[in-house]
Amino acid sequence: MRATSEFATTRRRFVREAALGVAGLGLLPASAWSCSSQGGASQGGARGRATGTGLVWDDRYLDHVLIRADGGRPPEIPERLVRIREELVARGLDEATVALAPEAEPRLHIEAHHTPEHVASIRELEVTGPVAELAVSGALTGIDAVATGQVLNAFCAVRPPGHHANNTGAEEGFCYYSNAGVAARYAQQAYGFERVLVIDWDYHHGNATQNAFYDDPTVLFFSAHDWAAYPQTGDPALTGEGEGSGLNINVHLDCGATDDDMLRRWDDTLSPAVAAFDPDFVIVSAGFDSRMDDLLGCFALTDDAFRRMTRVAMDYADACCEGRLVSMLEGGYNLDGTALATAAHIETLLED
Incomplete structure (x- = not known):
């Protein structure tokens, strides 16, 4: 159920013009956005305007513990979710959101995305394998809830993260499945x-997402990251190939990048x-290791940046797809910082 050519042209012009000024303080409110004809065909047919924000959560995400070969623990720890939960409860966001338990069956979709060898290797991990599934x-439950109109939008408080998971048969950057x-x-x-x-705003490049859709004309991937950091794959010269040419956007930001540095690239590149x-x-892909004082990042983004990026991402969705x-959740390893940024993100999602 696509818009007509005339409607699509109008919508694109409106999104381009209305998205200007992201780096400033005067963002347009959601009510200022309009769309002549909402895009996207659904097997379930047209839906009315949904409301509410879903929150995907399951205590079993805490069971996964990553241990290095030397016996040490990297910073992708269960306490990340524990601290997020504490902050959400303290702000009443647990009650303001719609609780969603992960119920979607993931196996066939994982097998369609990853190689049989990779899937078999991850499934051999006694605890981590099931938690990664x-x-x-x-993530699929969040898609279900939004696509069917149960909620307008959703945040999935899941771990392990996924945007580095290719097909090596092992954990990559704390990730197992994409x-x-x-x-x-x-x-x-x-x-x-x-x-x-x-949209991937993690401090680290989402290399697995890039690799999955590099020649795909149906997915636009935007990653703003520190190219010098792990996994050092976010070369801005990599813009896609074949029918996907131009649809892979890598933006490098230097160590110390500020809110305005990030949002300026949304203005001139993403919008x-x-x-x-x-x-x-x-x-x-909401990685909060791009926040200031993260253990594995060196950007200087504040919680306000995550509010503003969230608002603009919502404006894109409002204008184009109901x-x-x-x-x-992707990265984010300063426990307090990740919790604060996540709460700011969810508070903004709730604004609609």
């Missing part, structure tokens, strides 16, 4: 949404690309 289930990648394809295949926008692409669904947006 549960993380994918959480949560966002599997979710993007699921939105297309299960619900018929043609074009998916994936025009979104206007031209005209997505039917928005997915955010508000459909699902975000999922």
